Amino acid sequence: MFRIILFLTALSVPLLAHASGTRIDPAIDPARSDNTVPIHQPATSNTALTLEHTVDLAAKRAPQVEAEQYMQMAAAADRDRAGRLPDPQLQFGVQNLDTQGAAAFNPNGDSMTMQFVGISQDIPSLAALRAQRIKAGASQAVTTADLQEARFLAKRDAATAWVDLWAAQRADRLLMQLSTQTALAIATARARLAGATGSATDILAALAAGAELDNQIDAIHDTEQEALAELTRWIGPDASQDILAAPPDFATLPVDETRLLQTPDTQAPLLAWAPRVKLAEAELLRAQATRSPDWNVGIGYGIRAPGLSPLATVQVGMRLPLFAEHRENKDIDARHAELDAVLARREDARRAQIATVQRTLARWRYLDAQVQRDENTLLPLVHDRSATALAIYRGGGALEPWLDARRAEISTNIAYANTLAARARAWVELAYLLPEVTP
Numbered sequence: 001m002f003r004i005i006l007f008l009t010a011l012s013v014p015l016l017a018h019a020s021g022t023r024i025d026p027a028i029d030p031a032r033s034d035n036t037v038p039i040h041q042p043a044t045s046n047t048a049l050t051l052e053h054t055v056d057l058a059a060k061r062a063p064q065v066e067a068e069q070y071m072q073m074a075a076a077a078d079r080d081r082a083g084r085l086p087d088p089q090l091q092f093g094v095q096n097l098d099t100q101g102a103a104a105f106n107p108n109g110d111s112m113t114m115q116f117v118g119i120s121q122d123i124p125s126l127a128a129l130r131a132q133r134i135k136a137g138a139s140q141a142v143t144t145a146d147l148q149e150a151r152f153l154a155k156r157d158a159a160t161a162w163v164d165l166w167a168a169q170r171a172d173r174l175l176m177q178l179s180t181q182t183a184l185a186i187a188t189a190r191a192r193l194a195g196a197t198g199s200a201t202d203i204l205a206a207l208a209a210g211a212e213l214d215n216q217i218d219a220i221h222d223t224e225q226e227a228l229a230e231l232t233r234w235i236g237p238d239a240s241q242d243i244l245a246a247p248p249d250f251a252t253l254p255v256d257e258t259r260l261l262q263t264p265d266t267q268a269p270l271l272a273w274a275p276r277v278k279l280a281e282a283e284l285l286r287a288q289a290t291r292s293p294d295w296n297v298g299i300g301y302g303i304r305a306p307g308l309s310p311l312a313t314v315q316v317g318m319r320l321p322l323f324a325e326h327r328e329n330k331d332i333d334a335r336h337a338e339l340d341a342v343l344a345r346r347e348d349a350r351r352a353q354i355a356t357v358q359r360t361l362a363r364w365r366y367l368d369a370q371v372q373r374d375e376n377t378l379l380p381l382v383h384d385r386s387a388t389a390l391a392i393y394r395g396g397g398a399l400e401p402w403l404d405a406r407r408a409e410i411s412t413n414i415a416y417a418n419t420l421a422a423r424a425r426a427w428v429e430l431a432y433l434l435p436e437v438t439p
Contacts, residue, residue, distance in 0.1 A: 049238065049243065049245060050244075052248075053238075054158050054159060054161075054162045054231070054234075055159050058158030058159075061236055062150070062158070065150045067150075068146050068150040071146065072144060072146075075142070076140055078136050079139070081136075082132045082133050083130065085122070085123065085124070086121075086122050088119050090117075090118075091117070091119065091120060091300065093115075094114070094115050095114045095116055096113050097113050108306060109305075110305070111304060113304065114302035115304075116301060116311075117300065117301055118298055118300025118301065119299060119300075120298030120299075121296065122294065122295075122296050123296065125293065125294055126292075127292045128286065130285070131282060131285040131289045135279065135282035135283065135285075137282075138275055138279035138281070138282045141278060145271040145275050148271050148435050149268050149269065152268030153268075154234060157230075158235055160428055161230040161231040162231060163425055163428060164425075166421075167417055167418075167424065168220055168221075168223040168224040168417075168421075169224060169244065171220045172220045172221065174413040174416070174417060175213060175216055178409065178413070179210070184390065185399070186207065188393060188394045189399070192396075197396065206399065209403055212407075213410060250368075250424045251368050251372075253364075253430055254431050255431065255434055257361055259434075260357050260430060264350050264353045264354050264357070267353060267433040268433055270346075270353055271435070276346070277339070277342055277346060280339040283335045283339075284332065284335040284338075290321065290327075291324060293320065293321065294318070294319045295318050296318070297315070297317075300312070300314075301313070360429050360430055363422075363426050367422050367426060371419055374412075375416075378412060379413070382408050383409060385405045385408070386408075389401040389404075
């Protein structure tokens with residue numbers, strides 16, 4: 001019996017040496033019985049990246065926003081030139097040139113031959129010029145709305161990346177706290193084995209529990225790196241400072257819920273629809289303007305053979321819409337149909353936006369209630385169960401109840417961190433819908 005104890009003691013030495021690699025957060029006091037983490041970790045650095053600063057950077061630096069700014073500049077230039085007369089045309093040549101006889105191709109061979117120069121000007125109808133100006137203004141309004149939507153999307157996606165990084169760091173801290181109890185269980189198993197009241201099986205089981213926890217922590221670290229990469233996409237090198245400031249209160253929306261449900265047209269995803277309707281109306285005006293004739297005026301000056309007086313030419317032309325039933329009216333009918341289609345799509349987008357807000361609000365309320373329940377009830381219960389099971393094991397009980405309680409505690413903490421992230425994402429989706437609201 002004495003030899004068996006010596007063998008088991010010798011076996012425990014390398015196992016315990018491996019256990020020294022178990023991760024323990026140096027900021028956590030192993031002697032504390034309260035292993036909970038505060039809901040809002042205070043910023044530990046003056047350079048901590050806040051959520052507000054993140055969305056501001058994304059609204060300024062995102063390539064999508066820059067692209068829409070250029071499109072807005074292009075639309076402004078197009079509007080400036082819309083509704084103006086086209087460039088005049090310079091005309092010159094030879095008229096009535098004889099092609100036969102002795103005077104063939106001689107500019108002075110016939111009294112009717114004339115070398116001329118002139119200028120002409122196309123004059124679209126006033127209705128057409130007005131339609132051009134209205135269409136250009138509507139196009140510029142569309143680009144302005146597209147720019148606002150691009151800023152909204154950049155803010156939302158950057159804020160989501162910030163939230164994912166914050167939630168991953170929060171999960172990391174939660175799991176690191178559990179390393180302390182794992183190390184304590186391994187130390188207890190060693191002591192019991194040395195006192196001939198335990199077994200090497202308990203040490204192996206405790207080490208396996210520590211390895212499982214390390215796997216979970218590594219997975220969280222991978223999630224952190226993915227979130228950091230996404231954040232870098234939106235704000236650039238500032239994301240390398242991954243020390244995050246305290247988050248806003250995700251349990252409180254920065255905008256009234258009733259307002260979100262009653263004002264869908266003022267929300268970022270729908271801002272472009274009103275100018276799109278105006279653009280379709282402008283296209284209809286342009287089609288209707290084709291029934292008004294366009295004009296052309298020109299003057300010319302011709303020089304004939306020596307001894308003959310020069311001639312002047314004045315001409316006026318007009319487009320004749322003689323087949324409106326098959327041309328202009330068909331154009332008008334097509335633009336009417338397009339306008340009706342835009343109106344129908346806007347109504348569909350409006351209903352979809354209302355439904356999206358309703359679903360997101362419901363999800364945010366549910367997740368907020370779950371976070372409160374986890375913090376007030378579930379997390380303390382699973383922690384107390386694990387601590388109690390460990391205390392029983394240290395007092396001579398079996399290890400299996402602690403192993404079961406530990407797995408449940410790890411799973412609950414991970415689920416809690418995921419719920420925190422999901423609630424924050426729902427908050428982000430709602431917080432940045434109204435362009436004038438700054439959370």
